[in-house]
Amino acid sequence: MSASPTLSLEQIQKFFDASPYIATLGLRAVSQDIEAGVLVVQVPWQPHFERGAGTRQWHGGPLAAIIDTVGDFALAMQLGRGLPTINFRVDYLRPAIATDLKVTASVRRNGRSVGVADVDVADGEGRLVAVGRATYATLAG
Amino acid sequence: MSASPTLSLEQIQKFFDASPYIATLGLRAVSQDIEAGVLVVQVPWQPHFERGAGTRQWHGGPLAAIIDTVGDFALAMQLGRGLPTINFRVDYLRPAIATDLKVTASVRRNGRSVGVADVDVADGEGRLVAVGRATYATLAG
Protein backbone atom coordinates (compact mmCIF):
# COMPACT_ATOMS: atom_id res chain seq x y z
CA MET A 1 0.00 0.00 0.00
CA SER A 2 1.27 3.41 -0.90
CA ALA A 3 1.50 6.23 1.64
CA SER A 4 0.16 8.60 -1.02
CA PRO A 5 -2.22 6.75 -3.32
CA THR A 6 -2.97 8.43 -6.62
CA LEU A 7 -5.34 7.80 -9.54
CA SER A 8 -4.07 6.79 -12.96
CA LEU A 9 -5.83 7.88 -16.16
CA GLU A 10 -7.40 4.45 -16.35
CA GLN A 11 -8.74 4.73 -12.81
CA ILE A 12 -10.11 8.21 -13.51
CA GLN A 13 -11.81 6.91 -16.66
CA LYS A 14 -13.40 4.12 -14.62
CA PHE A 15 -14.80 6.67 -12.16
CA PHE A 16 -16.17 8.69 -15.11
CA ASP A 17 -17.84 5.66 -16.67
CA ALA A 18 -19.22 4.26 -13.39
CA SER A 19 -21.19 7.39 -12.50
CA PRO A 20 -24.57 7.36 -14.21
CA TYR A 21 -24.52 11.15 -14.52
CA ILE A 22 -20.87 11.60 -15.58
CA ALA A 23 -21.34 8.83 -18.17
CA THR A 24 -23.86 11.08 -19.96
CA LEU A 25 -21.11 13.68 -20.45
CA GLY A 26 -18.83 11.32 -22.40
CA LEU A 27 -15.56 12.44 -20.78
CA ARG A 28 -12.28 10.92 -21.97
CA ALA A 29 -9.29 11.31 -19.65
CA VAL A 30 -6.36 11.85 -22.03
CA SER A 31 -3.35 13.05 -20.06
CA GLN A 32 -2.23 13.87 -16.55
CA ASP A 33 0.69 15.25 -14.57
CA ILE A 34 -0.08 14.11 -11.06
CA GLU A 35 2.69 16.04 -9.33
CA ALA A 36 1.85 19.29 -11.15
CA GLY A 37 -1.87 18.65 -10.63
CA VAL A 38 -2.82 18.94 -14.29
CA LEU A 39 -5.52 16.74 -15.85
CA VAL A 40 -6.66 16.96 -19.49
CA VAL A 41 -9.99 15.59 -20.65
CA GLN A 42 -11.57 15.53 -24.12
CA VAL A 43 -15.31 15.80 -24.54
CA PRO A 44 -16.91 14.95 -27.89
CA TRP A 45 -19.93 16.96 -28.99
CA GLN A 46 -23.28 15.21 -28.48
CA PRO A 47 -26.67 16.43 -29.71
CA HIS A 48 -28.23 16.25 -26.22
CA PHE A 49 -25.93 19.13 -25.19
CA GLU A 50 -27.61 21.46 -27.68
CA ARG A 51 -28.89 24.79 -26.34
CA GLY A 52 -31.51 25.78 -28.92
CA ALA A 53 -32.83 23.24 -31.42
CA GLY A 54 -30.81 23.52 -34.62
CA THR A 55 -28.17 25.87 -33.16
CA ARG A 56 -25.61 23.11 -32.50
CA GLN A 57 -24.40 25.38 -29.67
CA TRP A 58 -23.27 23.87 -26.36
CA HIS A 59 -25.65 24.80 -23.54
CA GLY A 60 -23.85 26.26 -20.53
CA GLY A 61 -25.25 23.56 -18.24
CA PRO A 62 -23.08 20.66 -19.41
CA LEU A 63 -20.08 23.02 -19.58
CA ALA A 64 -20.59 23.78 -15.88
CA ALA A 65 -21.00 20.10 -15.03
CA ILE A 66 -17.82 19.25 -16.95
CA ILE A 67 -15.88 21.98 -15.14
CA ASP A 68 -17.04 20.75 -11.73
CA THR A 69 -16.14 17.15 -12.57
CA VAL A 70 -12.74 17.65 -14.19
CA GLY A 71 -11.60 20.09 -11.49
CA ASP A 72 -12.59 17.52 -8.90
CA PHE A 73 -10.49 14.78 -10.47
CA ALA A 74 -7.41 17.01 -10.75
CA LEU A 75 -7.37 16.99 -6.95
CA ALA A 76 -8.75 13.46 -6.62
CA MET A 77 -5.91 12.04 -8.68
CA GLN A 78 -3.43 13.47 -6.13
CA LEU A 79 -5.37 12.16 -3.14
CA GLY A 80 -6.56 8.82 -4.49
CA ARG A 81 -10.23 9.43 -3.74
CA GLY A 82 -13.16 11.57 -4.90
CA LEU A 83 -13.98 14.85 -3.16
CA PRO A 84 -17.23 16.73 -2.48
CA THR A 85 -17.50 20.08 -4.24
CA ILE A 86 -17.89 23.06 -1.87
CA ASN A 87 -18.65 25.59 -4.59
CA PHE A 88 -17.59 26.70 -8.03
CA ARG A 89 -17.82 29.56 -10.47
CA VAL A 90 -18.03 29.38 -14.22
CA ASP A 91 -17.51 32.26 -16.66
CA TYR A 92 -18.68 31.87 -20.26
CA LEU A 93 -16.36 33.57 -22.73
CA ARG A 94 -17.53 32.55 -26.23
CA PRO A 95 -20.20 30.31 -27.76
CA ALA A 96 -18.98 26.78 -28.49
CA ILE A 97 -20.58 25.48 -31.68
CA ALA A 98 -20.72 21.76 -32.53
CA THR A 99 -17.15 21.30 -31.39
CA ASP A 100 -15.31 18.79 -29.25
CA LEU A 101 -13.88 20.36 -26.12
CA LYS A 102 -10.46 20.15 -24.52
CA VAL A 103 -10.71 20.63 -20.78
CA THR A 104 -7.60 21.35 -18.72
CA ALA A 105 -7.86 21.37 -14.93
CA SER A 106 -4.99 22.66 -12.77
CA VAL A 107 -4.67 22.38 -9.01
CA ARG A 108 -3.97 25.79 -7.47
CA ARG A 109 -3.92 24.53 -3.87
CA ASN A 110 -4.35 21.13 -2.29
CA GLY A 111 -4.68 22.03 1.37
CA ARG A 112 -5.51 20.09 4.51
CA SER A 113 -9.24 20.85 4.36
CA VAL A 114 -9.84 22.72 1.07
CA GLY A 115 -8.54 22.29 -2.46
CA VAL A 116 -8.83 24.78 -5.33
CA ALA A 117 -8.70 23.96 -9.03
CA ASP A 118 -8.88 26.10 -12.17
CA VAL A 119 -10.45 24.67 -15.30
CA ASP A 120 -10.02 26.00 -18.84
CA VAL A 121 -12.37 24.80 -21.57
CA ALA A 122 -11.23 25.26 -25.17
CA ASP A 123 -12.95 24.46 -28.45
CA GLY A 124 -11.48 22.53 -31.36
CA GLU A 125 -9.63 25.63 -32.60
CA GLY A 126 -8.01 26.13 -29.19
CA ARG A 127 -10.15 29.17 -28.33
CA LEU A 128 -11.15 29.50 -24.69
CA VAL A 129 -14.94 29.12 -24.38
CA ALA A 130 -15.34 28.97 -20.60
CA VAL A 131 -13.26 29.06 -17.42
CA GLY A 132 -14.09 27.60 -14.04
CA ARG A 133 -12.73 27.85 -10.52
CA ALA A 134 -13.84 25.41 -7.86
CA THR A 135 -13.23 24.48 -4.25
CA TYR A 136 -13.49 20.95 -2.88
CA ALA A 137 -13.43 19.48 0.61
CA THR A 138 -10.16 17.58 0.96
CA LEU A 139 -10.62 16.29 4.53
CA ALA A 140 -10.77 12.50 4.62
CA GLY A 141 -13.89 10.79 5.89
CA MET B 1 -47.60 44.85 -29.15
CA SER B 2 -46.68 45.53 -25.55
CA ALA B 3 -44.03 48.07 -24.60
CA SER B 4 -42.75 45.58 -22.02
CA PRO B 5 -43.30 42.03 -23.22
CA THR B 6 -43.09 39.32 -20.60
CA LEU B 7 -43.14 35.52 -20.58
CA SER B 8 -46.02 33.55 -19.09
CA LEU B 9 -45.49 30.19 -17.38
CA GLU B 10 -46.70 28.50 -20.55
CA GLN B 11 -44.17 30.40 -22.65
CA ILE B 12 -41.38 29.57 -20.22
CA GLN B 13 -42.37 25.90 -20.33
CA LYS B 14 -42.24 26.00 -24.13
CA PHE B 15 -38.69 27.38 -24.01
CA PHE B 16 -37.73 24.61 -21.56
CA ASP B 17 -39.18 21.88 -23.76
CA ALA B 18 -37.83 23.27 -27.03
CA SER B 19 -34.19 23.22 -25.93
CA PRO B 20 -32.68 19.78 -26.48
CA TYR B 21 -30.47 20.20 -23.43
CA ILE B 22 -33.01 21.76 -21.05
CA ALA B 23 -35.50 19.06 -22.04
CA THR B 24 -33.18 16.47 -20.47
CA LEU B 25 -33.55 18.24 -17.11
CA GLY B 26 -37.33 17.83 -17.01
CA LEU B 27 -38.11 21.29 -15.61
CA ARG B 28 -41.73 22.21 -14.83
CA ALA B 29 -42.50 25.91 -14.44
CA VAL B 30 -45.06 26.04 -11.63
CA SER B 31 -45.46 29.62 -10.46
CA GLN B 32 -44.24 33.13 -11.15
CA ASP B 33 -44.49 36.70 -9.90
CA ILE B 34 -43.24 38.70 -12.84
CA GLU B 35 -43.13 42.08 -11.10
CA ALA B 36 -41.27 40.68 -8.07
CA GLY B 37 -39.03 38.63 -10.36
CA VAL B 38 -39.72 35.29 -8.69
CA LEU B 39 -39.98 32.06 -10.68
CA VAL B 40 -40.59 28.62 -9.15
CA VAL B 41 -39.74 25.41 -10.98
CA GLN B 42 -40.18 21.77 -9.91
CA VAL B 43 -37.70 19.15 -11.04
CA PRO B 44 -38.56 15.45 -10.67
CA TRP B 45 -35.76 13.05 -9.83
CA GLN B 46 -34.46 11.05 -12.80
CA PRO B 47 -31.97 8.16 -12.64
CA HIS B 48 -29.63 9.79 -15.20
CA PHE B 49 -28.87 12.51 -12.58
CA GLU B 50 -27.33 9.92 -10.23
CA ARG B 51 -23.84 10.67 -8.91
CA GLY B 52 -22.56 7.21 -7.96
CA ALA B 53 -24.34 4.07 -9.16
CA GLY B 54 -26.79 2.98 -6.51
CA THR B 55 -26.46 6.12 -4.36
CA ARG B 56 -29.61 7.80 -5.71
CA GLN B 57 -27.79 11.08 -4.93
CA TRP B 58 -28.14 14.05 -7.28
CA HIS B 59 -24.83 14.83 -8.99
CA GLY B 60 -23.84 18.49 -8.65
CA GLY B 61 -23.68 18.92 -12.43
CA PRO B 62 -27.43 18.91 -13.15
CA LEU B 63 -27.97 21.07 -10.04
CA ALA B 64 -25.64 23.67 -11.54
CA ALA B 65 -27.34 23.45 -14.93
CA ILE B 66 -30.76 23.86 -13.30
CA ILE B 67 -29.58 26.91 -11.33
CA ASP B 68 -28.17 28.57 -14.46
CA THR B 69 -31.39 27.92 -16.40
CA VAL B 70 -33.97 28.90 -13.80
CA GLY B 71 -32.08 32.07 -12.84
CA ASP B 72 -31.98 33.00 -16.52
CA PHE B 73 -35.74 32.68 -16.93
CA ALA B 74 -36.48 34.77 -13.83
CA LEU B 75 -34.94 37.68 -15.76
CA ALA B 76 -36.14 36.49 -19.16
CA MET B 77 -39.76 36.49 -18.03
CA GLN B 78 -39.43 40.21 -17.20
CA LEU B 79 -37.75 41.05 -20.52
CA GLY B 80 -39.60 38.75 -22.88
CA ARG B 81 -36.49 37.09 -24.29
CA GLY B 82 -33.71 34.73 -23.27
CA LEU B 83 -30.37 36.04 -22.00
CA PRO B 84 -26.77 34.84 -22.26
CA THR B 85 -25.20 33.85 -18.93
CA ILE B 86 -22.10 35.88 -18.02
CA ASN B 87 -21.13 33.76 -15.04
CA PHE B 88 -22.52 32.00 -12.02
CA ARG B 89 -21.58 30.47 -8.73
CA VAL B 90 -23.10 27.45 -7.06
CA ASP B 91 -22.63 26.39 -3.44
CA TYR B 92 -23.59 22.87 -2.40
CA LEU B 93 -25.07 22.72 1.10
CA ARG B 94 -26.38 19.17 1.60
CA PRO B 95 -26.65 15.96 -0.41
CA ALA B 96 -29.99 15.59 -2.24
CA ILE B 97 -31.07 11.96 -2.27
CA ALA B 98 -33.69 10.62 -4.70
CA THR B 99 -35.86 13.67 -4.18
CA ASP B 100 -37.76 16.05 -6.39
CA LEU B 101 -36.42 19.58 -6.21
CA LYS B 102 -38.14 22.92 -5.75
CA VAL B 103 -36.13 25.67 -7.38
CA THR B 104 -36.88 29.31 -6.58
CA ALA B 105 -35.15 32.02 -8.60
CA SER B 106 -35.32 35.69 -7.52
CA VAL B 107 -34.17 38.70 -9.50
CA ARG B 108 -31.85 40.86 -7.40
CA ARG B 109 -31.18 43.42 -10.15
CA ASN B 110 -32.40 43.80 -13.70
CA GLY B 111 -30.12 46.53 -15.01
CA ARG B 112 -29.49 48.06 -18.40
CA SER B 113 -26.63 45.72 -19.28
CA VAL B 114 -26.39 43.16 -16.46
CA GLY B 115 -28.99 41.22 -14.45
CA VAL B 116 -28.40 39.26 -11.25
CA ALA B 117 -30.53 36.39 -9.96
CA ASP B 118 -30.35 34.25 -6.83
CA VAL B 119 -31.50 30.65 -6.98
CA ASP B 120 -32.39 28.45 -4.00
CA VAL B 121 -32.72 24.70 -4.50
CA ALA B 122 -34.68 22.75 -1.86
CA ASP B 123 -35.40 19.05 -1.52
CA GLY B 124 -38.79 17.46 -0.93
CA GLU B 125 -38.55 18.19 2.81
CA GLY B 126 -37.90 21.87 2.13
CA ARG B 127 -34.23 21.68 3.13
CA LEU B 128 -31.86 23.85 1.14
CA VAL B 129 -29.49 21.64 -0.87
CA ALA B 130 -27.76 24.24 -3.05
CA VAL B 131 -27.75 27.97 -3.72
CA GLY B 132 -26.75 29.78 -6.88
CA ARG B 133 -26.04 33.36 -7.90
CA ALA B 134 -25.74 34.28 -11.55
CA THR B 135 -25.25 37.26 -13.84
CA TYR B 136 -26.74 37.55 -17.32
CA ALA B 137 -26.26 40.02 -20.17
CA THR B 138 -29.48 42.03 -20.44
CA LEU B 139 -28.51 44.24 -23.40
CA ALA B 140 -30.79 43.64 -26.36
CA GLY B 141 -29.31 42.28 -29.58
Add this chain to the structure above:
Amino acid sequence: MSASPTLSLEQIQKFFDASPYIATLGLRAVSQDIEAGVLVVQVPWQPHFERGAGTRQWHGGPLAAIIDTVGDFALAMQLGRGLPTINFRVDYLRPAIATDLKVTASVRRNGRSVGVADVDVADGEGRLVAVGRATYATLAG
Protein backbone atom coordinates in the same frame (compact mmCIF):
# COMPACT_ATOMS: atom_id res chain seq x y z
CA MET C 1 -20.01 27.93 30.63
CA SER C 2 -22.44 27.42 27.79
CA ALA C 3 -22.37 24.33 25.61
CA SER C 4 -22.91 26.60 22.61
CA PRO C 5 -21.17 29.92 23.21
CA THR C 6 -22.35 32.81 21.10
CA LEU C 7 -21.24 36.40 20.51
CA SER C 8 -23.35 39.35 21.65
CA LEU C 9 -23.44 42.62 19.71
CA GLU C 10 -21.02 44.09 22.25
CA GLN C 11 -18.59 41.21 21.75
CA ILE C 12 -18.84 41.53 17.96
CA GLN C 13 -18.17 45.26 18.24
CA LYS C 14 -15.09 44.55 20.35
CA PHE C 15 -13.77 42.19 17.64
CA PHE C 16 -14.41 44.91 15.01
CA ASP C 17 -12.57 47.56 17.02
CA ALA C 18 -9.68 45.32 18.05
CA SER C 19 -8.66 44.45 14.48
CA PRO C 20 -6.40 47.16 13.05
CA TYR C 21 -7.84 46.59 9.57
CA ILE C 22 -11.52 46.25 10.50
CA ALA C 23 -11.21 49.39 12.64
CA THR C 24 -10.49 51.38 9.45
CA LEU C 25 -13.91 50.34 8.10
CA GLY C 26 -15.83 51.89 11.02
CA LEU C 27 -18.39 49.06 11.36
CA ARG C 28 -21.16 49.41 13.95
CA ALA C 29 -22.96 46.20 14.94
CA VAL C 30 -26.58 47.30 15.40
CA SER C 31 -28.80 44.23 15.61
CA GLN C 32 -28.66 40.46 15.58
CA ASP C 33 -30.86 37.37 15.63
CA ILE C 34 -28.46 34.66 16.64
CA GLU C 35 -30.80 31.73 16.08
CA ALA C 36 -31.86 32.95 12.63
CA GLY C 37 -28.24 33.85 11.82
CA VAL C 38 -28.94 37.46 10.88
CA LEU C 39 -26.51 40.27 11.73
CA VAL C 40 -27.03 43.93 10.79
CA VAL C 41 -24.16 46.41 10.65
CA GLN C 42 -24.16 50.13 9.83
CA VAL C 43 -21.18 51.68 8.07
CA PRO C 44 -20.84 55.48 7.98
CA TRP C 45 -19.33 57.03 4.87
CA GLN C 46 -15.68 58.07 5.20
CA PRO C 47 -13.65 60.07 2.67
CA HIS C 48 -10.88 57.45 2.51
CA PHE C 49 -13.39 55.06 0.84
CA GLU C 50 -13.70 57.41 -2.15
CA ARG C 51 -13.18 55.87 -5.59
CA GLY C 52 -12.25 58.89 -7.74
CA ALA C 53 -11.28 62.19 -6.11
CA GLY C 54 -14.33 64.38 -5.84
CA THR C 55 -16.81 61.65 -6.85
CA ARG C 56 -17.86 60.79 -3.27
CA GLN C 57 -18.53 57.29 -4.65
CA TRP C 58 -17.72 54.23 -2.56
CA HIS C 59 -14.87 52.22 -4.12
CA GLY C 60 -15.74 48.54 -4.52
CA GLY C 61 -12.74 47.50 -2.41
CA PRO C 62 -14.12 48.50 1.00
CA LEU C 63 -17.54 47.12 -0.01
CA ALA C 64 -15.91 43.74 -0.60
CA ALA C 65 -14.00 43.92 2.69
CA ILE C 66 -17.20 44.81 4.55
CA ILE C 67 -19.08 41.90 2.94
CA ASP C 68 -16.33 39.43 3.90
CA THR C 69 -16.25 40.69 7.49
CA VAL C 70 -19.97 40.95 8.21
CA GLY C 71 -20.70 37.56 6.63
CA ASP C 72 -17.98 36.08 8.83
CA PHE C 73 -19.50 37.42 12.03
CA ALA C 74 -22.99 36.17 11.16
CA LEU C 75 -21.54 32.67 11.50
CA ALA C 76 -19.06 33.61 14.23
CA MET C 77 -21.85 34.87 16.48
CA GLN C 78 -23.44 31.41 16.34
CA LEU C 79 -20.16 29.58 17.02
CA GLY C 80 -18.57 31.94 19.52
CA ARG C 81 -15.32 32.34 17.55
CA GLY C 82 -13.97 33.91 14.38
CA LEU C 83 -13.67 31.86 11.18
CA PRO C 84 -11.24 31.89 8.24
CA THR C 85 -12.81 32.86 4.92
CA ILE C 86 -12.53 30.17 2.24
CA ASN C 87 -13.78 32.36 -0.60
CA PHE C 88 -16.41 34.90 -1.49
CA ARG C 89 -18.10 36.58 -4.40
CA VAL C 90 -19.32 40.15 -4.62
CA ASP C 91 -21.67 41.57 -7.26
CA TYR C 92 -21.93 45.33 -7.65
CA LEU C 93 -25.46 46.46 -8.49
CA ARG C 94 -25.47 50.28 -8.29
CA PRO C 95 -23.03 53.08 -7.40
CA ALA C 96 -23.19 54.12 -3.73
CA ILE C 97 -22.62 57.86 -3.42
CA ALA C 98 -21.62 59.50 -0.12
CA THR C 99 -24.09 57.38 1.78
CA ASP C 100 -24.01 55.36 4.96
CA LEU C 101 -24.54 51.66 4.33
CA LYS C 102 -26.79 49.12 5.98
CA VAL C 103 -25.26 45.66 5.74
CA THR C 104 -27.37 42.57 6.45
CA ALA C 105 -25.68 39.18 6.65
CA SER C 106 -27.73 35.96 6.76
CA VAL C 107 -26.45 32.47 7.44
CA ARG C 108 -27.57 30.07 4.71
CA ARG C 109 -25.80 27.03 6.17
CA ASN C 110 -23.67 26.48 9.25
CA GLY C 111 -22.27 23.04 8.60
CA ARG C 112 -19.69 20.87 10.29
CA SER C 113 -16.80 22.07 8.12
CA VAL C 114 -18.17 24.86 5.92
CA GLY C 115 -20.55 27.77 6.53
CA VAL C 116 -22.22 29.94 3.91
CA ALA C 117 -23.51 33.48 4.42
CA ASP C 118 -25.29 35.94 2.14
CA VAL C 119 -24.68 39.65 2.58
CA ASP C 120 -26.87 42.46 1.23
CA VAL C 121 -25.53 46.01 1.19
CA ALA C 122 -28.07 48.84 0.94
CA ASP C 123 -27.59 52.58 0.74
CA GLY C 124 -29.37 55.21 2.87
CA GLU C 125 -32.45 55.03 0.61
CA GLY C 126 -32.69 51.25 1.07
CA ARG C 127 -31.53 50.50 -2.49
CA LEU C 128 -29.35 47.43 -2.89
CA VAL C 129 -25.85 48.48 -3.99
CA ALA C 130 -23.99 45.18 -3.70
CA VAL C 131 -24.56 41.57 -2.72
CA GLY C 132 -22.04 39.06 -1.43
CA ARG C 133 -21.93 35.32 -0.85
CA ALA C 134 -19.13 33.78 1.17
CA THR C 135 -17.93 30.47 2.56
CA TYR C 136 -16.00 30.10 5.81
CA ALA C 137 -14.20 27.18 7.46
CA THR C 138 -16.24 26.22 10.51
CA LEU C 139 -14.04 23.37 11.80
CA ALA C 140 -12.62 24.16 15.23
CA GLY C 141 -8.86 24.40 15.70
Add this chain to the structure above:
Amino acid sequence: MSASPTLSLEQIQKFFDASPYIATLGLRAVSQDIEAGVLVVQVPWQPHFERGAGTRQWHGGPLAAIIDTVGDFALAMQLGRGLPTINFRVDYLRPAIATDLKVTASVRRNGRSVGVADVDVADGEGRLVAVGRATYATLAG
Protein backbone atom coordinates in the same frame (compact mmCIF):
# COMPACT_ATOMS: atom_id res chain seq x y z
CA MET D 1 -3.83 59.90 -31.56
CA SER D 2 -3.95 56.14 -31.55
CA ALA D 3 -7.00 54.21 -32.70
CA SER D 4 -6.52 51.94 -29.71
CA PRO D 5 -5.26 53.98 -26.79
CA THR D 6 -3.53 52.08 -24.01
CA LEU D 7 -2.25 52.92 -20.54
CA SER D 8 1.47 52.93 -19.74
CA LEU D 9 2.78 51.93 -16.31
CA GLU D 10 3.16 55.61 -15.49
CA GLN D 11 -0.45 56.31 -16.41
CA ILE D 12 -1.65 53.33 -14.36
CA GLN D 13 0.38 54.57 -11.40
CA LYS D 14 -1.23 58.00 -11.74
CA PHE D 15 -4.70 56.40 -11.62
CA PHE D 16 -3.66 54.45 -8.50
CA ASP D 17 -2.37 57.55 -6.74
CA ALA D 18 -5.28 59.81 -7.75
CA SER D 19 -7.96 57.59 -6.19
CA PRO D 20 -8.32 58.36 -2.49
CA TYR D 21 -9.17 54.72 -1.77
CA ILE D 22 -6.58 53.06 -4.00
CA ALA D 23 -3.92 55.37 -2.58
CA THR D 24 -4.45 53.74 0.83
CA LEU D 25 -3.41 50.38 -0.69
CA GLY D 26 0.02 51.64 -1.76
CA LEU D 27 0.07 49.84 -5.13
CA ARG D 28 3.18 50.10 -7.32
CA ALA D 29 2.76 49.21 -10.99
CA VAL D 30 6.02 47.44 -11.88
CA SER D 31 5.63 45.72 -15.23
CA GLN D 32 3.17 45.17 -18.03
CA ASP D 33 2.69 43.31 -21.29
CA ILE D 34 -0.21 45.16 -22.88
CA GLU D 35 -0.73 42.78 -25.80
CA ALA D 36 -0.68 39.69 -23.55
CA GLY D 37 -2.83 41.51 -20.99
CA VAL D 38 -0.49 40.95 -18.06
CA LEU D 39 0.04 43.57 -15.35
CA VAL D 40 2.29 43.12 -12.30
CA VAL D 41 1.92 45.24 -9.17
CA GLN D 42 3.90 45.20 -5.92
CA VAL D 43 2.21 46.00 -2.64
CA PRO D 44 4.32 46.76 0.44
CA TRP D 45 3.04 45.58 3.81
CA GLN D 46 1.43 48.34 5.93
CA PRO D 47 0.29 48.00 9.55
CA HIS D 48 -3.25 49.20 8.77
CA PHE D 49 -3.77 45.96 6.77
CA GLU D 50 -3.32 43.88 9.94
CA ARG D 51 -6.05 41.34 10.72
CA GLY D 52 -5.64 40.79 14.47
CA ALA D 53 -3.55 43.18 16.56
CA GLY D 54 -0.04 41.80 16.83
CA THR D 55 -0.53 39.04 14.25
CA ARG D 56 1.08 40.95 11.35
CA GLN D 57 -1.24 38.90 9.12
CA TRP D 58 -2.84 40.52 6.07
CA HIS D 59 -6.62 40.81 6.50
CA GLY D 60 -8.55 39.38 3.55
CA GLY D 61 -10.30 42.68 2.92
CA PRO D 62 -7.36 44.58 1.41
CA LEU D 63 -6.39 41.44 -0.53
CA ALA D 64 -9.85 41.46 -2.14
CA ALA D 65 -9.64 45.19 -2.87
CA ILE D 66 -6.19 44.73 -4.45
CA ILE D 67 -7.45 41.85 -6.62
CA ASP D 68 -10.43 43.90 -7.85
CA THR D 69 -8.21 46.88 -8.66
CA VAL D 70 -5.30 45.13 -10.36
CA GLY D 71 -7.61 42.93 -12.45
CA ASP D 72 -9.42 46.07 -13.56
CA PHE D 73 -6.25 47.75 -14.77
CA ALA D 74 -5.10 44.69 -16.73
CA LEU D 75 -8.13 45.30 -18.96
CA ALA D 76 -8.04 49.09 -18.59
CA MET D 77 -4.49 49.24 -19.91
CA GLN D 78 -5.68 47.57 -23.14
CA LEU D 79 -8.69 49.87 -23.53
CA GLY D 80 -7.23 53.15 -22.33
CA ARG D 81 -9.92 53.77 -19.69
CA GLY D 82 -11.14 52.45 -16.34
CA LEU D 83 -13.95 49.87 -16.17
CA PRO D 84 -16.73 49.18 -13.67
CA THR D 85 -16.47 45.83 -11.90
CA ILE D 86 -19.45 43.53 -12.48
CA ASN D 87 -18.43 40.94 -9.89
CA PHE D 88 -15.47 39.04 -8.61
CA ARG D 89 -14.48 36.03 -6.56
CA VAL D 90 -11.52 35.68 -4.25
CA ASP D 91 -10.16 32.43 -2.81
CA TYR D 92 -7.78 32.58 0.13
CA LEU D 93 -5.09 29.89 -0.02
CA ARG D 94 -2.60 30.65 2.76
CA PRO D 95 -2.08 33.32 5.44
CA ALA D 96 0.20 36.17 4.33
CA ILE D 97 2.32 37.37 7.24
CA ALA D 98 4.05 40.75 7.25
CA THR D 99 5.11 40.32 3.66
CA ASP D 100 5.11 42.44 0.56
CA LEU D 101 2.86 41.04 -2.15
CA LYS D 102 3.42 40.45 -5.85
CA VAL D 103 0.13 40.69 -7.72
CA THR D 104 -0.13 39.39 -11.29
CA ALA D 105 -3.30 40.06 -13.27
CA SER D 106 -3.94 38.32 -16.60
CA VAL D 107 -6.69 39.09 -19.08
CA ARG D 108 -8.59 35.92 -19.99
CA ARG D 109 -11.08 37.65 -22.30
CA ASN D 110 -11.53 41.24 -23.41
CA GLY D 111 -14.90 41.09 -25.13
CA ARG D 112 -17.28 43.64 -26.56
CA SER D 113 -19.32 44.01 -23.37
CA VAL D 114 -17.55 41.91 -20.70
CA GLY D 115 -13.92 41.36 -19.78
CA VAL D 116 -12.52 38.66 -17.49
CA ALA D 117 -9.24 38.81 -15.58
CA ASP D 118 -7.46 36.36 -13.29
CA VAL D 119 -5.33 37.67 -10.45
CA ASP D 120 -2.68 35.72 -8.54
CA VAL D 121 -1.35 37.13 -5.28
CA ALA D 122 2.00 35.79 -4.04
CA ASP D 123 3.97 36.54 -0.90
CA GLY D 124 7.66 37.46 -0.71
CA GLU D 125 8.68 33.79 -0.99
CA GLY D 126 6.63 33.36 -4.16
CA ARG D 127 3.92 31.27 -2.48
CA LEU D 128 0.39 31.84 -3.70
CA VAL D 129 -1.69 33.40 -0.91
CA ALA D 130 -4.89 34.25 -2.80
CA VAL D 131 -6.40 34.05 -6.28
CA GLY D 132 -9.10 36.20 -7.80
CA ARG D 133 -11.30 36.10 -10.89
CA ALA D 134 -13.27 39.17 -11.91
CA THR D 135 -15.57 40.43 -14.64
CA TYR D 136 -15.73 44.04 -15.77
CA ALA D 137 -18.07 45.97 -18.07
CA THR D 138 -16.08 46.83 -21.18
CA LEU D 139 -18.78 48.75 -23.09
CA ALA D 140 -17.80 52.37 -23.61
CA GLY D 141 -19.83 55.06 -21.88
